[in-house]
Amino acid sequence: MCAVKRKELVLATRNKDKGRELAALLADAGIVIRTMAEFPDAPEVIEDGETCEANAVKKAVTIARHTGLPAVADDTGLEVEALGGRPGVYAARYAGRDATYEDNWRKLLRELEGIPWEKRGARFITVAALAEPNGSVRITTGSLEGFIAEKPAGTKGFGYDPVFYVPELRKTLAELSPEEKNRISHRARAFAKVREILMRNMK
Template sequence: MGAVVLATRNKGKIAELSAMLEGFHLEVRGLDDYPEIGEIEETGTTFEANALIKAKAVAEATGLIAVADDSGLEVDALDGAPGVYSARYSGVGATDLKNSEKLLAALHDVDDDERTARFRCVMLAYAPSGEQLVTSGAWEGHIAREFKGDQGFGYDPVFVDSESGRHSAELSREEKNQRSHRGKALRKLLADWPEFWARAGVE
């Protein structure tokens, strides 16, 4: 059985990818399996650059294929912000709540029909041979004027899914995975995985 390393310590993400890669007979590990790998600084200015930084560092440290993702929220009225800075939008000591509150304040005077936004995710697999597989996904919606729902994390309580009209934080995990940017990127990654595995030259 081969192995891949998911460049995260998030056990939920690891379990999700393990289940989806089950048919490929791969063992999915996380960064907790490699405590010698410290925090990887994300210095890129795009989602793809940050995903590459993480995946390349982990692949070189472990000698295994590594998969990383980077994602964030793009708001049209804010020229794409907070974008790659979504997790630290409110500055030092940023929390999900502080980030969402800052976002709502920035959009206070923006009309409802101009509050369009999307979550975007780039997922990247990197092999020690240097081969890469890059996929992406977007989830269209708009920013609400108030918080709603208690599921999910990040900007989910203020992001409204354009298809259902419900806040992301009101959706079940299954519903969210079907619609979300990360779910779309992951399904594309899995569709291209056999060809990538062959190119990567893994025994």
């Protein structure tokens, strides 16, 4: 009797923090997770799209075609009410293309200085793209509502997590354990749908 080979999936990101989070979110999907470290000759994908969906699709399609394996990528935007929706799709490079996580959230806090709490509402939006080597793509989305804190709190997570306050939990994302964050985050909600697609396809 032949063993059934489990489906493989490439995480189309070189961001190690994001890679760990995605691997955890898909851990029980019954697939073999491959990382970009296993494909050192893969092309660098420039995220120059005007929407999160465009960036996610570009990354997933490029890596799926290069590796010959299904690939998944995501892009996350942060919309802040008081800033008219900025930084939006430019969240990861808000303080410049080579900005650190802290550079980005410190710039955000400077721009919100003096803004009252009720106007500091914000929303994370994640768009995930699941691409096949033939170019077909499935899109999923997830969002999380919250506020931008007046000062950072917590040491976990990455990106804007230290300043994104979740009112229901009375904590920033950076104050949550990885398990807690992966139950409620925007990325968790988008990838729960990715997981459903993967498991449905395996059946």
